[in-house]
Amino acid sequence: MRVLLIEDDTVLGAAVRDQIKADGHSVDWVTRLDDARDTLSAGIFDLILLDLMLPDGRGVPFLKNLRTSGAVTPVIILTALDQISDRIDGLNAGADDYIVKPFDLDELSARIGSVARRYSGNPNPIVTLGPLDIDLAARSIHRDGKAVALTAREWALFEAFVQRPGQLLSKAQLEERLYSFDDTVDSNAIEVHVSRLRKKLGRDIIETERGLGYRLGHP
Amino acid sequence: MTAPRSLQLRLALALGLAVTILWLAAASFTAEKLRHEMDGLFDAALKDAAQRILPLAMHSRREHRRDEESRDDERRDRRGGPARAERIARLHKDDRFFTWVVRDRKGETVLRSANADKEAFPPFTREGFRQTATHRLYYDAAGRDGLTIAVAEPLSHRTAMAREMLLSLGLPLVIVIPLSLAAIFFAVRTSLRPVRRLRADLAQRGARNLAALSDRGLPSELEPIVQGMNQLLDRLRAAFEAERSFAANAAHELRTPVAGAIAQAQRLRAETEDASAAERAKEIETTLKRLNLLSEKLMQLARAEGARLRTDTPADMRPILKLVVDDFARIGAAPRLHLEMPDEPVLSDLERDAFGILCRNLIENALKHGRTGEPVDIALSQAGILAVANACPPVAEEDLARLTTRFARASDKKDGSGLGLAIVRTIAERGGGELAFASPIPGKPAGFEVRFTLPRSEAGPA
Numbered sequence: 001m002r003v004l005l006i007e008d009d010t011v012l013g014a015a016v017r018d019q020i021k022a023d024g025h026s027v028d029w030v031t032r033l034d035d036a037r038d039t040l041s042a043g044i045f046d047l048i049l050l051d052l053m054l055p056d057g058r059g060v061p062f063l064k065n066l067r068t069s070g071a072v073t074p075v076i077i078l079t080a081l082d083q084i085s086d087r088i089d090g091l092n093a094g095a096d097d098y099i100v101k102p103f104d105l106d107e108l109s110a111r112i113g114s115v116a117r118r119y120s121g122n123p124n125p126i127v128t129l130g131p132l133d134i135d136l137a138a139r140s141i142h143r144d145g146k147a148v149a150l151t152a153r154e155w156a157l158f159e160a161f162v163q164r165p166g167q168l169l170s171k172a173q174l175e176e177r178l179y180s181f182d183d184t185v186d187s188n189a190i191e192v193h194v195s196r197l198r199k200k201l202g203r204d205i206i207e208t209e210r211g212l213g214y215r216l217g218h219p
Numbered sequence: 220m221t222a223p224r225s226l227q228l229r230l231a232l233a234l235g236l237a238v239t240i241l242w243l244a245a246a247s248f249t250a251e252k253l254r255h256e257m258d259g260l261f262d263a264a265l266k267d268a269a270q271r272i273l274p275l276a277m278h279s280r281r282e283h284r285r286d287e288e289s290r291d292d293e294r295r296d297r298r299g300g301p302a303r304a305e306r307i308a309r310l311h312k313d314d315r316f317f318t319w320v321v322r323d324r325k326g327e328t329v330l331r332s333a334n335a336d337k338e339a340f341p342p343f344t345r346e347g348f349r350q351t352a353t354h355r356l357y358y359d360a361a362g363r364d365g366l367t368i369a370v371a372e373p374l375s376h377r378t379a380m381a382r383e384m385l386l387s388l389g390l391p392l393v394i395v396i397p398l399s400l401a402a403i404f405f406a407v408r409t410s411l412r413p414v415r416r417l418r419a420d421l422a423q424r425g426a427r428n429l430a431a432l433s434d435r436g437l438p439s440e441l442e443p444i445v446q447g448m449n450q451l452l453d454r455l456r457a458a459f460e461a462e463r464s465f466a467a468n469a470a471h472e473l474r475t476p477v478a479g480a481i482a483q484a485q486r487l488r489a490e491t492e493d494a495s496a497a498e499r500a501k502e503i504e505t506t507l508k509r510l511n512l513l514s515e516k517l518m519q520l521a522r523a524e525g526a527r528l529r530t531d532t533p534a535d536m537r538p539i540l541k542l543v544v545d546d547f548a549r550i551g552a553a554p555r556l557h558l559e560m561p562d563e564p565v566l567s568d569l570e571r572d573a574f575g576i577l578c579r580n581l582i583e584n585a586l587k588h589g590r591t592g593e594p595v596d597i598a599l600s601q602a603g604i605l606a607v608a609n610a611c612p613p614v615a616e617e618d619l620a621r622l623t624t625r626f627a628r629a630s631d632k633k634d635g636s637g638l639g640l641a642i643v644r645t646i647a648e649r650g651g652g653e654l655a656f657a658s659p660i661p662g663k664p665a666g667f668e669v670r671f672t673l674p675r676s677e678a679g680p681a
Binding site: 011022080084 | 481511
């Protein structure tokens with residue numbers, strides 16, 4: 001999943017970025033709304049984490065504009081404004097969740113997962129694919145009852161497929177979701193991760209459409 | 220006697236009293252003056268009568284004596300005297316209030332008016348006016364003959380005249396004074412209409428409306444007062460706003476760095492391989508969370524004390540309670556929370572954020588002090604009563620009273636700020652709601668219940 005983090009506090013921003021990265025997602029972090037607008041126009045994001053008090057403006061009008069312009073990207077507000085009225089304003093502006101600082105990073109991860117699942121059309125974190133029992137919330141996979149360990153990147157890639165069952169994802173799309181602008185991506189990184197997933201979860205888990213991309217298969 | 224508090228009544232009374240006294244004083248003065256004049260006139264009439272009757276009496280006596288001398292003694296008729304006296308009396312028929320006697324040198328009555336009462340005439344001593352208990356008299360003497368006259372006028376006559384005069388002076392006053400009083404009352408009432416309007420304006424707005432007062436149509440005396448008050452209201456509004464934004468900004472300024480520090484401590488704990496370093500990171504995190512909790516409560520208290528706690532338009536309180544309960548549910552309290560709310564909106568003009576803070580503190584308190592694993596019942600009734608109840612041993616009476624004091628904790632072992640219920644009490648007091656504690660819960664052997672009655676909007680449900 002590719003996340004845009006809009007937060008001007010460098011200490012908190014760094015910790016959040018590291019947390020999301022550790023979860024296997026890619027993060028682009030900006031500290032100003034102007035930069036956020038530029039970044040949004042350049043790339044596709046699966047989720048936006050939005051602070052409400054930024055050096056060059058307020059988050060709520062920014063969010064309203066985003067929604068008016070037709071963007072459906074899920075938005076989670078991360079803010080120090082803890083009043084009920086602020087929260088109502090934020091949710092009414094089109095936020096999907098509202099987290100008051102300070103928060104637990106694990107809770108943030110859980111909320112990100114929950115919002116992402118709701119957007120994928122299946123809020124249920126438990127998914128069964130053939131011999132695979134997948135718990136998206138607990139980030140665990142069992143194959144025939146035995147736990148399978150995935151790295152964060154492998155998880156992120158696998159999650160991208162699970163959340164879009166049957167959908168064809170190009171290599172470029174997958175790179176965009178897995179890597180931020182700052183990451184240096186090896187040209188064959190996606191192929192390497194796909195092959196590792198197949199090794200751990202079964203050959204048929206991911207189908208290749210030659211020249212077009214990959215989609216979730218039927219193991 | 221203390222003066223009445225109402226300016227209108229005070230003015231009306233003072234003016235009415237002054238006018239009444241002045242009217243009465245003027246009437247008394249006039250009466251006294253007139254009476255004096257009247258006495259003069261009456262005295263002059265008395266003197267005039269004496270001076271007119273005496274020569275007549277002398278003349279009549281001389282005629283009589285000449286008759287007696289020229290005629291025989293046999294012709295003397297005792298009836299002649301009185302007959303002549305009656306004639307003279309008849310001459311003075313107009314002077315029907317006067318009686319008179321004419322006496323000779325020896326004091327013998329020579330002549331007298333028909334209705335003269337001898338007792339009313341003390342003997343002659345000198346010329347001039349004399350007064351007895353019943354009569355005003357005038358004495359006159361006529362030269363050589365040694366004849367004296369005393370003319371008397373009963374005092375009752377003068378008293379009657381004076382009474383009549385007083386009546387004719389006083390009767391109009393009986394009508395004029397009440398009329399003037401009514402006129403004064405209405406004039407005062409009309410003049411004070413702007414004051415009443417100002418009072419009504421102030422009374423109906425209550426403590427929460429800090430909008431400027433209208434100075435339209437105000438008398439010049441009141442203008443500086445209203446202007447002064449508007450300046451004060453402006454300053455008050457600015458102070459409230461400043462305090463409000465200070466509390467909000469301070470919360471923001473504190474929250475963000477604390478959030479960063481907590482998040483970094485958590486990352487450290489997640490990334491380190493060293494078990495003791497992870498343990499220390501956890502300690503830092505715990506301390507930071509406690510610091511955050513305390514600063515949050517202080518900010519809530521500042522907000523509750525500084526901000527306006529009532530709004531101009533009533534709002535439904537159910538979504539706020541729901542949001543707060545959802546927050547607690549999200550951090551794992553869901554199985555313990557039992558929420559009951561009516562289907563109809565529960566309207567109140569309590570500030571939404573204040574109600575949010577109040578709900579948060581009550582639920583937090585119930586979760587913290589309720590027996591672990593036992594449910595916390597949260598019920599909002601259609602009548603606007605929020606009841607939060609938890610299971611616990613009964614709380615002693617004196618502890619109940621102490622609960623809302625700052626930094627008072629129900630039990631020493633619990634980890635809390637000791638500010639939660641103080642914040643709730645501040646919001647209840649300043650927002651105009653009612654707060655009641657009960658332990659044990661009515662109808663149950665134990666437990667603790669807080670009931671908060673929401674202030675209802677003065678305008679009624681919209």
